[in-house]
Amino acid sequence: MKRLIVVSVIMAVMLLTWGSVAPAHAQDSAKDDKPTFYHLVPGTYVNGWPRFTVHYPKEWTERYPAPTEAFRVGVSLERGGEMLWLNIFGTPVPLNQAAGPYVLFFKQNMDPNATVVSDRPSQLRDRTPAREFEMQMVVNNGTLPFTTITLATKKADVLVQLSVGWPGRERRDDLKAILYSLEFQPGFDEPVKVPPDVQAFLDKHRNDNLAHDIEQLMTNYSDKYLNSGVRKAEWGRYVRQMMGNWTSFEISITDFVSAGDKAYLAGIVSGNFGKDWLRETAIIKENGQWRWYGNQRDATPW
Numbered sequence: 331m332k333r334l335i336v337v338s339v340i341m342a343v344m345l346l347t348w349g350s351v352a353p354a355h356a357q358d359s360a361k362d363d364k365p366t367f368y369h370l371v372p373g374t375y376v377n378g379w380p381r382f383t384v385h386y387p388k389e390w391t392e393r394y395p396a397p398t399e400a401f402r403v404g405v406s407l408e409r410g411g412e413m414l415w416l417n418i419f420g421t422p423v424p425l426n427q428a429a430g431p432y433v434l435f436f437k438q439n440m441d442p443n444a445t446v447v448s449d450r451p452s453q454l455r456d457r458t459p460a461r462e463f464e465m466q467m468v469v470n471n472g473t474l475p476f477t478t479i480t481l482a483t484k485k486a487d488v489l490v491q492l493s494v495g496w497p498g499r500e501r502r503d504d505l506k507a508i509l510y511s512l513e514f515q516p517g518f519d520e521p522v523k524v525p526p527d528v529q530a531f532l533d534k535h536r537n538d539n540l541a542h543d544i545e546q547l548m549t550n551y552s553d554k555y556l557n558s559g560v561r562k563a564e565w566g567r568y569v570r571q572m573m574g575n576w577t578s579f580e581i582s583i584t585d586f587v588s589a590g591d592k593a594y595l596a597g598i599v600s601g602n603f604g605k606d607w608l609r610e611t612a613i614i615k616e617n618g619q620w621r622w623y624g625n626q627r628d629a630t631p632w
Contacts, residue, residue, distance in 0.1 A: 367518075368587060368594035368611045370627060375401050375416070378596025379584045379607050380485040381518035384492060385511040386414050394559045394629045397568060400607060401558075402629075411476075412496045414508055418607045419489040426451075428482035428489060429463040436478075441467035454512055458483055462509075466499065475499055481509035486519050486598075488605050521582035521598070528593070531613070531620040532581050539579045544570050550622055552614050557624030559631075578602040591615045592623060 365371040367378035373388035377400060386403055393413065395402040404413025423430065429449050436444040444467035452462040460483040469476045478495040492512055494505040524532065531550070538547040548566045555562040580600045587594040592615070597608040614623035 366587075366594075367585060367596050368625065370625070375403070377401070377416070377418070377607070378611060379519060379598055380418075380488065380490065381515040381585075381596070382485070382490070383511075383513050383515065384414075384416070384508065386508050390414070392558065392627060392629045394631050400609070412494070412505060414492070414494050417491040417493070419491065421489060421604055423489055425459065425461050425482060425484055425489070428461045428491060429465075429480070432463075432465065432478075432480060432491075432493075436465060436467055440469055440476075441472075443467070452481065454483060454514075455510060456513070458485075458514065477502075479506055479509065481512065483512070485514060486605070488607070518585050518596070521584055522586065524583050524586070528583075528613075528620060532583075536579050536581060539573055539576050542573050542576070544573065547573065552616055552621040552623050554614070555622055555624045556626050556628065557609065557611075558627055559629030560624070575603070576601055581608065583608075593620075 363371055365374040365376050365383065367376045367381065370376075370392070372390075373385060375384045375386065377383075387405075390403045390405055390412075393402040393404050395415065398417050398419075400416045400418050402413065402415040405411070419431070429446055433444065433446060444465055447464050447466050449461070449463040452460040454460055460481055462479065462481050464477065464479045466475070466477050468474065474497055476495060476497055477499060478493055480491055480493040482489060482491045484490070490512075492509050494502075494508055496502055496505060535547070535550050538550065544566065547569065548562070551562050551565070553562060555565070557565070578601045581597055582600065583595055583597040585596040592612055594612050595608070595610065599606040599608055610622055611625045612623040613620045615621075
């Protein structure tokens with residue numbers, strides 16, 4: 331993971347940060363089984379910003395994501411090692427160069443002989459321009475052939491990349507179909523106004539980031555914080571490594587759901603490296619203060 335951060339500026343800028351709430355697209359609760367950006371339903375992932383859905387096999391389980399990943403899900407290696415992972419890069423990389431960061435990462439971290447076997451223009455079902463590229467490599471200390479296919483597209487000034495991977499070289503159209511289930515949903519990508527106490531919380535979080543004050547920054551997190559398997563202490567160690575990169579930092583909220591002493595949110599992080607998505611989906615009020623709470627989902631290590 332650490333090598334992933336230093337491989338390129340593109341991957342280094344993915345500092346996970348958190349946001350707050352805004353009274354837009356309001357919903358009543360997170361208790362039903364309707365897929366939303368804050369409530370994971372097996373088989374359907376909903377990304378907060380940019381808003382889109384992706385469908386995958388319901389029996390797959392959520393996996394621990396890399397710092398640059400919005401979501402990862404798959405099955406155990408004993409069952410073949412199929413997996414899906416999702417990256418959103420807030421970078422100016424042209425769509426026809428989307429394969430570059432992946433090639434660099436896999437060559438430096440997985441297999442120096444990793445090869446791009448195809449790289450071609452494509453499109454989503456709604457005709458949104460996209461790019462599809464396939465890579466082959468050998469992992470597990472040179473013992474396991476492995477194939478990945480990635481679908482990349484641009485939305486809201488960011489590069490969205492969805493990948494599937496599996497052991498072997500055989501064609502897997504069933505896995506490729508997962509990529510093309512990507513569907514953008516309009517009406518959820520513009521910033522909205524937040525309540526005053528939440529704005530104060532966002533301002534403090536921004537100022538703590540820009541001051542590079544890790545101790546103050548971590549007071550913004552609940553001790554109960556849990557986000558896709560990452561707990562407060564572990565997240566603090568990662569932030570300590572990364573926060574020195576920030577010289578500009580703003581959070582804009584694009585969706586909000588109130589739920590008593592909790593609130594669910596989606597949004598944008600804008601900084602000196604461009605735009606990034608808000609990895610947080612929840613805050614909680616403790617002793618009168620808002621704190622980051624996480625999505626409260628555990629995840630299985632890969």
